[in-house]
Amino acid sequence: MGEPRDAKPGFAEEALPHLDAVYRFALRLAGSADEAEDLVQDTFLRAFRSWDQYTQGTKAKSWLFTICRNVFLRRRERTQRHSEIVTETATRAGSGSAQVVSPVWSSVQAVDPEGEFFESIVDERIVDAIEELPEEYRTAVVLSDIEGLPYAEIAELMGVPIGTVKSRLFRGRRRLQEVLYEYAVEMGYVPATTGGKTTG
Amino acid sequence: MGFFEKLFGSRRRGGNGGKPREISCEEALRRVHEFIDGELEDVSTAEVQAHFEQCQRCYPHLRLEQAFREAMRRACADEKAPDGLRDRLEKMLAEAAESG
Numbered sequence: 001m002g003e004p005r006d007a008k009p010g011f012a013e014e015a016l017p018h019l020d021a022v023y024r025f026a027l028r029l030a031g032s033a034d035e036a037e038d039l040v041q042d043t044f045l046r047a048f049r050s051w052d053q054y055t056q057g058t059k060a061k062s063w064l065f066t067i068c069r070n071v072f073l074r075r076r077e078r079t080q081r082h083s084e085i086v087t088e089t090a091t092r093a094g095s096g097s098a099q100v101v102s103p104v105w106s107s108v109q110a111v112d113p114e115g116e117f118f119e120s121i122v123d124e125r126i127v128d129a130i131e132e133l134p135e136e137y138r139t140a141v142v143l144s145d146i147e148g149l150p151y152a153e154i155a156e157l158m159g160v161p162i163g164t165v166k167s168r169l170f171r172g173r174r175r176l177q178e179v180l181y182e183y184a185v186e187m188g189y190v191p192a193t194t195g196g197k198t199t200g
Numbered sequence: 201m202g203f204f205e206k207l208f209g210s211r212r213r214g215g216n217g218g219k220p221r222e223i224s225c226e227e228a229l230r231r232v233h234e235f236i237d238g239e240l241e242d243v244s245t246a247e248v249q250a251h252f253e254q255c256q257r258c259y260p261h262l263r264l265e266q267a268f269r270e271a272m273r274r275a276c277a278d279e280k281a282p283d284g285l286r287d288r289l290e291k292m293l294a295e296a297a298e299s300g
Binding site: 019022024028037048105121124141144151166169 | 229264273282293296
């Protein structure tokens with residue numbers, strides 16, 4: 001039986017070590033384990049078949065993420081299951097990127113200025129909040145905050161300028177913080193505030 | 201701030217007796233994400249770090265952003281691909297190699 005490493009020199013050494021990272025990324029994109037596994041298989045099969053076009057020793061992880069996202073977007077386009085529209089004025093505060101202070105910080109400054117409430121939030125709720133983000137924000141946030149890719153690689157992978165990556169990261173993080181803050185208030189991890197004053 | 205300092209100040213390195221240039225609270229807060237990401241441009245890490253270390257008003261902002269990132273990583277970064285997927289993938293790739 002032929003082994004992958006024989007047929008495509010370097011594939012096993014360069015691509016397969018990124019399986020966990022590609023699976024995590026696929027999970028965040030697809031939202032379900034079944035769909036993520038399917039997406040990962042498709043990603044690696046496509047990568048395997050076009051391995052000859054990949055320059056070995058370059059950014060295999062980014063390349064796999066690119067394939068994974070493209071496969072996901074094409075499937076989504078075909079099935080029309082999602083109709084996410086990214087509004088560039090997404091923050092609850094409505095003042096956009098000009099606001100340097102996080103609205104969540106403004107809410108918790110009197111009771112938890114260092115955001116310790118984030119430690120109390122269960123993993124499942126954080127994962128749900130990430131998956132609720134529009135795809136453009138979700139991809140940028142996952143690749144930066146979880147996989148640790150530099151802005152330049154994310155920009156190349158998403159086919160957008162670095163400034164757009166920064167903007168998506170900024171808005172995605174703000175939105176996530178707001179969702180997690182609201183959850184923390186509901187759970188009583190942090191007191192609700194109105195206009196900077198603690199209520200209840 | 202003088203004209204030349206305004207013009208060149210943001211790019212100065214070690215021109216202040218080796219001490220980091222002082223930056224404003226607004227600039228530090230505007231750069232907090234790039235600072236955490238290690239992606240600063242036009243301003244040095246030492247300059248931003250010095251501000252957060254010395255400014256009691258800005259430091260909690262940095263800590264909140266770091267607490268948020270830590271929560272994100274804790275929730276997601278340790279997820280592994282299931283063994284079944286790894287096995288299926290290796291089998292699938294072996295078959296693909298055989299079929300050329």
